[in-house]
Amino acid sequence: MTVLQEEQEKPQIETGPTRHAKIMRGIVTPIFGLLAIACVVFGVLNSTVWKPDNEITAAAPVNGLEYVVTDPNVLQLVDGRVNISAKSRDKKSNVCIAIGSARDVAGWIAGSKYMRVSGLSDWTTLSTMKVSAQGTADNSQNQVAFKDSDMWRTIKCNDGAVDMQVKGSNSNNAEDVVALIDFGNRKGDTVTLNWDRRNLPNFAMPLYLAGGLLAILAVLSASVFAMPPHKRRNKRAFAMVEGVGVNEGDENEVSAWVKNAETAASNRARSRSRHGRRRHAEHRTGGRTSSFEETQQPVIVDPVARNLVADQQNTIAESQPTVSESTVFESTAGESSVDDEATSVISQDELAAYFARLAQEEVQTETQEDGQEEDQ
Structure with a gap:
């Protein structure tokens, strides 16, 4: 059974004319009809009684x-x-x-x-x-x-x-x-x-044309213009479906046309849902990547603001768990954990060399300041 047949077999609910239809058929149509009759009457008078003299x-x-x-x-x-x-x-x-x-x-x-x-x-x-x-x-x-x-x-x-x-x-x-x-x-x-006068002015023809146009408007006002908009759209859809069936000569074409329309609509809905999921996944992946990149940034140690001796002792005491944690992190993060470990762990020899270099720089600074005061 085709869509057209299903629509035709549905029970029709009898309803009265709408307010729009009453206005178009009860007011607008008579006005156009009277104007059309008046134009035709005046046209006839201009062709006979009121015809200009030769x-x-x-x-x-x-x-x-x-x-x-x-x-x-x-x-x-x-x-x-x-x-x-x-x-x-x-x-x-x-x-x-x-x-x-x-x-x-x-x-x-x-x-x-x-x-x-x-x-x-x-x-x-x-x-x-x-x-x-x-x-x-x-x-x-x-x-x-x-x-x-x-x-x-x-x-x-x-x-x-x-x-x-x-x-x-x-x-x-x-x-x-x-x-x-x-x-x-x-x-x-x-x-x-x-x-x-050989050529008389024809005043009747414009009146005849105006009367014809007004008569057409009266017919349209009583039929097409008085219909609700949704009924006009339904009639157009049914006309399209009827045209497909008649042109092909088989009612199966109507059902195929409806199936194709439904398939196209479902495909569009699926593509939209996939596109939405892909966008949400990209947002989640982007958030994880940014947080991971933030954790991968190297740790910078300021030797002036920290007690390096206490840090060194704490590092030696906690060497065992640090190694296990670094091993776990190394399996997930890769080479970035090696950089963090090299930056955060300082040996005793490096610490002694750093203090010696710091003391030497302070002595040189004091010597230069004393020489400048003597010159002045």
Whole structure:
């Protein structure tokens, strides 16, 4: 019987959901679910009801002014293609629309009042203001007519009303391109800019992606995230064991895998215990060696601080036991006992020679001190 089968045959104790599972399934999962539904609903609305319009038309009234000038980049504000329309209250008035550079337009309207179009105030209204151009107006009779001037890149004129389509590719520098509208008199009516957008912004796709991610989080919160950590680990272990048995095609592989794991664990425990005993043995051996080395150090005898005659007599009296003890120590310690015995035992001849040498040194010292006093 494999480990997996034993685990499956164990009696299952029925227990209620934990507090963690209740929170994940009762609070977190509904929140993620509601957010996912809201994202999907807003995505559908942005694709249908709230879908941006393809065509944008913005207009502005013109009162008491002859010229209307657009700022740079206004023509490309919504799309690269724009349709400009101008209408006058005087049906017989010659209305012209010219496309040129900002410098040429400023030179033509120098000293004149004009209406400036700066952008969009909303999706249906142009943002305008009345200003006066710098410079001095040229009122000479030899002045070239507006439609005959070579300052314009493109020009179109008509009586009463005129419209012109401008493409971004028609100009080398789109940022420097402006439109100048000449109503011929101060009876202008309206100016209209119309864009037909080819690429609409897609606001629905990000909402769909967010809704999908929130739905996945809701499912995970109700299943995986709600499980206790120990159950997740047990399932992973069982999955590993099942994978071994299925891949090999034999249930004996499962038991072999378990036995190998148990053998490896026991080997690691044995190696650790052996290593610990070896370390303790090394510590004990080191302590014995250090104490033995301390006992092997030679004994130093200071003849000045000791009574050598009494020591010699005691040594002679205790010669028999000393020899037996030295013999026992010699069998265990070796050559170190010989050094100790030679250092501690002094013969009578050596003692007499030592006293004679000591007396001679004292006489020499006294003679030298007397000679130094006489010299002084």
